[in-house]
Amino acid sequence: EPEVTQTPSHQVTQMGQEVILRCVPISNHLYFYWYRQILGQKVEFLVSFYNNEISEKSEIFDDQFSVERPDGSNFTLKIRSTKLEDSAMYFCASSDRAGRGYGYTFGSGTRLTVV
């Protein structure tokens, strides 16, 4: 069964440092997403990406965040200068054109800890 792969599974970084979270979406999917989940809270939408550009973003996705699809397989989330409150699980997702059901798939997440 195809899956969304995220690396690393856990990242510890010092406040103010830049981090890049990596994702390999499902190969025939067209839409890519980042969500985050602060410990004990609900999953929150950050950004969606289609046709090599951002299609939607939330209020959380400010100038500190950027996304990129540097090649045909990877999708990355960069946080330029991390803050303590950026500590969370970050989930990558990808979807097919319909974006429903099993066609919208989440990865296992990267746990980001900012110290």
Added chain:
Amino acid sequence: GENVGLHLPTLSVQEGDNSIINCAYSNSASDYFIWYKQESGKGPQFIIDIRSNMDKRQGQRVTVLLNKTVKHLSLQIAATQPGDSAVYFCAEKGSGSARQLTFGSGTQLTVLP
């Protein structure tokens, strides 16, 4: 603002009993709803979905009910098993071309032996 929320943060059931997890939503424009299961250290896993033009949908051991009048969604799990222990989230997608999902707060389901 619009939000999706859950009535109960925790639910404990005996193995073999049926479980009912509830969700309230407030965006009347949402046209698609999903239930996800999240096990510890994993991402959300799709369980079942329903479109707004339906009021019930059944899967294997799971049923989702949608009551648009009161903006209420529920997930019923039949013959709950230990492997069903997890956090369950409802999520909604707005109508139109927007593809982001809005998640509720989650219910921790614990299955007792």
